[in-house]
Amino acid sequence: MPENTRTTPVCQHSLLTAVAPQHAVVDSGSSALRHGRSARCCPERAERLTRLVHRDGPSTGTCPSRDEHAPFPQPMNPGDAMPSYEAVIFDFGGVLTTNLDDCARAFARRTGLPDDAYLHAVTVNPVGRQLFAQLERGDITQEAWNAEIAQLLGIDGTDLMRRALTPLKPEAPMVEAARAIRAAGLRTAVLSNSMGMSPFNLYEPWKLEDEHDVVVLSEQVRMRKPDPEIYQLTLRQLGCRGPECIFVDDIEANLRPAQDLGITTIHAQQPDQTLLRLGELLGLPIAVL
Template identity: 55%
Template sequence: MSDTQQTFKAVIFDFGGVLTNPMDDTAIAFAAEIGLPTYAYRDTVAFDPAGRALYAQLERGDISQTQWNEGIASILGIDSDNLMGRALATLVPEKLVVNAALAIREAGLKTAILSNSMGLEPFNPYTPWDLEANHDVIVFSEHHRIRKPEPAIYQLTLDKLQLPGSACIFVDDNPSNLIPAQELGMATVHATTAEETVSGLQKLLGIPLG
């Protein structure tokens, strides 16, 4: 590490689109599977006001995943049974970033997950990642009734890590979610491609990650 590099003690990762393949890819694959126009599902959950409101309620824990399934299905005119599970059927670990997170921990730093929740039941999208075994702190928005980009959920994560923002790096694929982290003193990495995410972390940490 160079003399000018800051010593970080933890890296906080978003989940979807960071530790996973792009969420847009899963949305497009799901639409194709059920015969919807290419961007119909993505646009419903990401841009349609009613769909966005349902997702925000799910993330806060104000509604269950089953209720979200029913609400989104009603908008799209499709079957609601296990909708979240079906929509995320092609969600897989982004191995470069997952392996980088393991290398960061092996180097003696803490790692944390800060995720706006997609619900945990009846379908748990986080199971294949074994997050509890591989990270020091897990924060799902539904457990705390707050969500990104609300500053309180970032501070909660720092409190659980027992670290100040200046000792942490935050990684997210949504640029608007980086702003509160920066305001709390964290360095940030905008997750675009897996390669660029790992490269950004390597530059900040000064250690090889792959």
């Protein structure tokens, strides 16, 4: 959830940008060049993905399971040939789902608050920002968060997280693209700053473990983006080195630690542009995605 500022002009913050260091991030569009390679998947995978997406719909492929306790893959030597991409790592909220800020504004209106009141409470108010960081790391329960945020807003805190996220829906083109990428033989992962798992589990209906090879939720591992260790954990579970992966996130502050590990990044702002960039990096016809 909240990590740093985005481009959405809500009091210069957003629901996903509440508690992280303020620093600039290199534009993800230059990542492939920065790593000194042509950013492509192998032709066989591209051809397979083209066939998959142009039929009735992408099927869900299966990939080899990975030991989450396996040693961290060794870094590449400067003289090593650059690999093709092996995996794509997706953020959840705001990438595989519809926009969380829009969801927050809708909640405020339903509750009789000013449009940006809820966003302000969790992204600008220092107490609210700290509460979200604690929730993401599993340091406090969702019920405790509900009560504290409700007090800041002066509203009923009963099942607040569920009420706030009711309008959230799948971002269908992104979900389908992830399925097609996996079916083509690449691994996919979800790396998400969670919002508590009880009493409301946002992830449960999505069956993420069935759709992706690796799922890393911050509360379960007691660390959050942009902590570098959570990216290292994700690579370890994928069995990949950084330069073999693409990471898609809608929060700029979450991209820098991934780039530091050699991961190519995409700053997701509009689904069509994100899909276009994925197509370019994977060497796929744009129409495929």
